[in-house]
Each structure stands twice: as structure tokens, then as C-alpha cells.
Amino acid sequence: MNKKLLIISPYFPPSNAADMQRVRMSLPYFLQFGWEAEVVTVDERYSDSSKDELLLQSLPTTIKVHKVNALDKKWTSKFGLGSLALRSLWFYKQKINRLLKTGKFDLIYFSTTQFPVCILGTYWKKKFGVPFVIDFQDPWHSNYYMDKPKSQRPPKYWFSYRLNKYLEPIAMRHVDGLISVSAAYLTDLSERYPTVRKVPAAVIPFGFDENDVAVARANQEDYPDLLSAESKNLVYVGRGGEDMYRAIIPLFECLQSSLLSRQDNSLSAFRIYFIGTSYAPAGQGKPSIQPLALAYGLQNHVVEISDRISFYHTLSTLQQADALFLxxxxxxxxxASKLYPYLLSGKPILAIFNSDSPALKTLHHCGAEHAYGYQSARLGAHIHDFIKQFIAGTLPKPVYKEKSLDAFSAVNMTRLQSELFHQITSG
Known part of the structure; x- marks a missing residue:
């Protein structure tokens, strides 16, 4: 007999938010692993994220989706309150109280980076006896920005840091299971909260669904072309920010050196695109990469489009690129959540990460040959060789390891989630 899973995901299709992708990709497969899922989300009218109606086509028609209201941001922003989690918290409490009174659910699953809503897990557990799991796609409370200058901190960091420090323990002292994309996040949590060492936990990376690639190809003509047809295009689609400068600067240094020494005149037809670098509403994002390009004299070779693009537009753009930068x-x-769409594109990838990032291990495991730590002693030479071959058109077509990729398929990621859920509810 199937068990019932209640999923809390404030963002959900058609909202084009990264933190709902795990849920979206898992929904077609939960049933085959013994879980009948229902989703409770915030009505998209209250979300200022971009929308992608195609995302709705990937959802099983049998899934029940409950929508809650939220306080209107145009009013709450006057008081500095923009968080979707905080604006919807009361409405979530009321809606799920009704669901738990009228129907039996075996488990509540929070899969979101709108973490404040997770404190309701403790409330529902005490009131209705339903265990809950939290999915850490990012850290909730983190000291990462404490030693960073104000210019590099997120908006309202002072408030959010203190709020998260207060709210996280409310949920973590009663949580029944943890999922994380990084083992390091689980280590941090176990150090802060010794009680979580006793609860089931699993490291489950972001996955992919090959059906998404087919949808993107079928609808490619519906999206505007963002890349120049007259240049060789190296493309990155994802957020920007100064925390990525240490990975970007080695590439810019290599290009600057080649241009100034006139080693490669063909660079005049070379473009690097950074697309979707800001989380701000369309038209309001501030460039974070273009100022760095200007400092290196690369303003004619670097194109930054700060507005985010839809999920399927992203996949389509990756297909149109000559090579990808990560x-x-x-x-x-x-x-990075975008590892697998990059690998599925079949394009050559130049990836530069912190040498201790788990992303590098994954890339190497899948057969990405040009993935480097930015602490590497020969990084400059590696980048130069990649760019030289790319410009000359002599980069070999990559062959990414199919079996390694299969391990990160949506169906396998759903199996891993389901196994954790069964472990929690089998007692």
C-alpha cells in the first residue's frame, strides 16, 4: 500500500525558480517507489520569479496541487518584507492544518530554499504527529558572508542572518530526516545540533530528466536567440556574483594576455556570454560580471544579460552554444545545480571551481576533461589550451560517461529520496 507524502514547495511551476526543480523532476516517479505525493505551493500570483508555462507540461496530471495565498509584496516591501516564505507562512499554517485534519499523511517534505516555512514542520509534528524532512539545497543559517565586505553581501543580510540563526534551531531540533546536495552541509548541521546525528540523512545531488532536453528542442523556435551568429560563443547561464570572481578571473587573465600580446587575432570573433546573472525582477538586475570584464579590457568580448531566462530557454541556449563555461x-x-544540463548538452565544457568543491569530482566522474580547481598550478596553461583549440575548432567532441550520468537521473534521485522516506516511516 502506498504511503502519502505532503510536499512543501513555495515555488512551483509555472514559476521558474531553481529550488523547485528537484520536486518537479521527482513527481513523475514517486508513485513507482511507493509514495503518493501532493504539493502545497504559493499561488504564482504572489511570486515575482519569471514564469515558464512549459514547465507545467512536465507534471503528472494525477498530482494534487494545493495553492495558498501570501501577503502582497507591493505592500509588505514598504516594511522591508519581501521573503515569499514569510509572506506565506500564516496561509501555509492554515491550509495544511485543514489537510492534516481531513486526510492522513505519512510524511511532510520541505524541498525549498525558502527556509523559514520549515519551522512549521515542528508545529505540525507536535499537533498532528506527522514526521518531516528538510531538503538542504543551500545552507539555511550560514557564516559564509560574515567576513565579506558589505558590497558582497545579499540585500538585508543583517536581518536575514539573525532571523535564520533564530529560526533554524526551531526546525532542526525536531526534524526527522535530512537531505542535502552537499555532505558538508550535513556536517555543519550535525556540529550545531548533535540531535540530528541520530536522524536518517542522505546526500542527494541535483538530478536531470532527459525529457526536458526533448521539450527544449521541440520549442526552440519559440525563444529569442541570445547569441551572436557571427562569433564563436562560450556560454554560461546562471547567477553571477563576486564569489565567482576567483573562477572567472583566470579566464579573463588568459584572454587579456592573448589580446594584448596579439597572440591570437581570431579572438576578435570570440564572445563569452553570462546570462541570467541576477535574481532581481526583469530589468532591475545589476551587472556583476561586466564591471570585471571592463577592468580587464574585455568589454567587447564579454556580454552579460542579467535578466534570468526560463528553464527551457536555458536548455535551448546551451544547445546553441559552441562551448560552455561553468x-x-x-x-x-x-x-552547481546546472551540472547535468551542461553535460547533457554534449558541448565541450570549461569548468573552474574551488578545488575542494564536490562539483569537480562529479564532473571528472562523468568524463569532463576540462574541469579544474582555481588553485591549480597549471590553470593558466589549461585555459590557454582550451581557448586555443576552441577558436581553431579542434576541440574534440566530448564523450560524457553515460553510466555515470544515469546515476544522477531524475528517477534514480527519486529512488534515493524515497528510500530515506521509507526509513523514517517504517518504525
Missing amino acids: PGSDDPKYT
């Missing part, structure tokens, strides 16, 4: 954060715990 820079990582200076945080050694960082693992």
Missing part, C-alpha cells in the same frame, strides 16, 4: 563559487561546499 564557474563555481569560492565556497568549497558549493555544488
